[in-house]
Amino acid sequence: MTGTSQEMAHIDPNPAPARWEHFPHEADMGIRGYGSTPAQAFEQAALALTGVITDLDTVDPSERVAVQCEVDDPEVLFVDWLNAIIYEMATRQMLFSKFEVAIEGSRLKGQLWGETVVVEKHHPAVEVKGATFTSLRVACEAEGRWVAQCVVDV
Amino acid sequence: MQKTRLKRKSEYEWHIEPFGDMRVPGILFATEGLIEDMDDKVYEQVTNVAKLPGIQKASFAMPDAHWGYGFPIGGVAAFDPKEGGVISAGGVGFDISCGVRTLHTGLTRDDIEKVKEPLAHELSRKIPAGVGSRGRIHLDPQEMDDMLKGGAEWAVSRGYGTKQDLQRTEENGCMSGADPACVSVQAKKRQKNEMGTLGSGNHYLEIQEVVAVYDEHAADVFGISPGDIVLSIHCGSRGLGHQIGTEFLKSMVMTASSHGIKLPDRELACAPIHSEIGRQYLGAMRAGMNCAMANRQIITHLVRETFADILPRAELDLLYDVSHNTCKLEKHEIDGVTKSVFVHRKGATRSFGPGSPEIPEAYRSVGQPVLIGGTMGTASYILCGTERTMGLAFGSAVHGAGRRMSRRKASKQWKGRSVVDELYQRGIVIRSPSMRGVAEEAPGAYKDVSEVVDVADEAGLARKVARVEPIVCVKG
Numbered sequence: 198m199t200g201t202s203q204e205m206a207h208i209d210p211n212p213a214p215a216r217w218e219h220f221p222h223e224a225d226m227g228i229r230g231y232g233s234t235p236a237q238a239f240e241q242a243a244l245a246l247t248g249v250i251t252d253l254d255t256v257d258p259s260e261r262v263a264v265q266c267e268v269d270d271p272e273v274l275f276v277d278w279l280n281a282i283i284y285e286m287a288t289r290q291m292l293f294s295k296f297e298v299a300i301e302g303s304r305l306k307g308q309l310w311g312e313t314v315v316v317e318k319h320h321p322a323v324e325v326k327g328a329t330f331t332s333l334r335v336a337c338e339a340e341g342r343w344v345a346q347c348v349v350d351v
Numbered sequence: 352m353q354k355t356r357l358k359r360k361s362e363y364e365w366h367i368e369p370f371g372d373m374r375v376p377g378i379l380f381a382t383e384g385l386i387e388d389m390d391d392k393v394y395e396q397v398t399n400v401a402k403l404p405g406i407q408k409a410s411f412a413m414p415d416a417h418w419g420y421g422f423p424i425g426g427v428a429a430f431d432p433k434e435g436g437v438i439s440a441g442g443v444g445f446d447i448s449c450g451v452r453t454l455h456t457g458l459t460r461d462d463i464e465k466v467k468e469p470l471a472h473e474l475s476r477k478i479p480a481g482v483g484s485r486g487r488i489h490l491d492p493q494e495m496d497d498m499l500k501g502g503a504e505w506a507v508s509r510g511y512g513t514k515q516d517l518q519r520t521e522e523n524g525c526m527s528g529a530d531p532a533c534v535s536v537q538a539k540k541r542q543k544n545e546m547g548t549l550g551s552g553n554h555y556l557e558i559q560e561v562v563a564v565y566d567e568h569a570a571d572v573f574g575i576s577p578g579d580i581v582l583s584i585h586c587g588s589r590g591l592g593h594q595i596g597t598e599f600l601k602s603m604v605m606t607a608s609s610h611g612i613k614l615p616d617r618e619l620a621c622a623p624i625h626s627e628i629g630r631q632y633l634g635a636m637r638a639g640m641n642c643a644m645a646n647r648q649i650i651t652h653l654v655r656e657t658f659a660d661i662l663p664r665a666e667l668d669l670l671y672d673v674s675h676n677t678c679k680l681e682k683h684e685i686d687g688v689t690k691s692v693f694v695h696r697k698g699a700t701r702s703f704g705p706g707s708p709e710i711p712e713a714y715r716s717v718g719q720p721v722l723i724g725g726t727m728g729t730a731s732y733i734l735c736g737t738e739r740t741m742g743l744a745f746g747s748a749v750h751g752a753g754r755r756m757s758r759r760k761a762s763k764q765w766k767g768r769s770v771v772d773e774l775y776q777r778g779i780v781i782r783s784p785s786m787r788g789v790a791e792e793a794p795g796a797y798k799d800v801s802e803v804v805d806v807a808d809e810a811g812l813a814r815k816v817a818r819v820e821p822i823v824c825v826k827g
Binding site: 273316319328 | 390392417418419420421424441444445446481482483484485537540541550551552590593594596597600601604605617618620753754757758759760762784785786787788791827
């Protein structure tokens with residue numbers, strides 16, 4: 198599945214290997230991560246996810262949470278990864294600002310570092326309800342340049 | 352959206368004639384201007400929905416339609432299980448049974464003006480809103496299941512409201528067929544501390560003034576007149592609904608091919624209504640609907656407690672509670688035959704006409720109240736279903752203004768503090784834990800709700816009854 202040409206126009210032809218960005222969606226928000234491996238692109242997209250809610254710099258990565266996902270399809274694995282983070286945010290009432298991902302075949306092991314939400318400190322703008330299959334894409338765009346993206350419902 | 356791809360059938364009705372795998376036409380209700388403003392993605396999504404098995408009559412888009420996931424937001428589609436019809440988690444949305452509830456107050460502007468700031472403060476303190484907020488009610492597993500089965504009826508049985516509230520809520524506050532066993536442990540865990548919370552994004556609690564009445568008879572039946580103060584709550588099924596949506600979206604994606612469903616796009620994930628997964632989703636989604644109605648009922652109780660402290664003579668009787676992200680089994684006449692179909696309304700409000708047994712007896716002579724939320728700086732509307740409505744899009748109408756600008760763009764264009772200050776100058780008090788959230792929800796980020804409502808009225812989807820404007824707005 199690919200994004201529209203309009204969305205693709207936002208992509209820098211020579212991006213730094215690891216970075217993240219948002220892309221517009223009418224009602225919700227698109228998140229996109231780049232990396233030299235799928236795992237790194239997943240980590241960057243997770244930063245973009247937190248960036249939907251708050252300013253990343255305000256979130257202290259003091260507490261660690263581990264998550265695991267397993268599914269054959271790499272794009273579905275990406276949606277699962279984001280939904281695992283969303284679930285931890287919701288049930289632990291935490292925000293995360295540092296991520297580590299290891300992918301072996303169909304299995305993903307992720308670590309999230311963050312802290313409990315403090316409204317006065319984080320001023321969270323919006324709650325993310327879930328990751329969708331809209332504009333979902335996990336692909337190698339060039340040698341050593343991976344992208345992982347989708348729209349999240351807010 | 353390119354008009355040339357559509358056939359204009361009347362001033363407000365535009366058709367996409369079936370092509371390729373489309374089983375039925377696409378029908379959009381809009382003015383020329385709204386069509387021009389609509390994203391091409393709406394065309395694509397309306398077309399894709401028309402390809403799904405068992406779809407009846409047409410794939411519809413309301414005047415406020417915009418790009419969703421799978422189904423457009425503002426999309427209406429009905430499926431017949433006898434013809435292999437499907438049910439789709441994306442056709443309901445993540446926020447199952449998100450909706451609007453409006454209460455009378457028995458107060459006037461003068462009563463509110465003197466106390467609007469302490470009232471706004473107390474409401475924002477008492478009703479948790481925004482990311483990281485927790486409710487005061489914590490459900491153990493048995494109570495959780497009882498809530499998921501009982502909805503607002505459960506809430507009233509626990510002391511949060513009155514029997515009369517239930518008579519003024521769709522389905523009398525309890526969606527039958529809900530099955531808590533179909534709701535995952537994760538979804539229940541996500542909801543454990545979220546009962547009676549408002550959420551964030553476009554959700555709100557507003558104190559509003561009735562500033563105009565367009566249909567005096569219907570307004571009289573609904574009990575409103577110019578100068579009345581009402582209170583509206585816009586929120587949904589919170590974490591539970593979001594988790595149900597997340598889980599079934601995925602499982603429907605993974606199993607579609609095993610049901611022989613050829614998806615034009617993966618995000619259109621669905622399952623036959625009569626399949627195991629279809630049955631499970633129905634049970635879970637109906638439990639989600641009960642969660643949303645219970646949640647709005649608890650918030651109502653918290654609002655009443657707040658008013659009892661500050662304005663004890665307020666009489667907060669429920670006008671109506673209507674959901675706009677649902678899938679319901681309804682009887683509709685299709686090509687001269689009455690069929691039982693599953694009507695998906697995603698960002699669309701049910702708008703049944705007069706005489707429908709689903710409408711509370713007190714309103715049955717005029718039609719179902721249709722509550723349309725606007726922005727914190729503009730207006731909201733109360734409409735009602737009409738006789739014509741039923742024959743158009745299965746008795747459905749618009750649900751709100753719809754965004755015209757992404758959140759990102761809005762937060763760059765406006766500063767939350769300036770939005771709050773500017774609205775304060777206009778007499779509107781805003782309370783929100785997040786100034787960035789306010790900027791993202793700035794009135795200018797939305798389409799003109801009045802235009803959307805006028806089109807709904809003129810196209811016959813619902814009839815305008817009254818316009819209300821905000822005085823206090825509590826945002827998540």
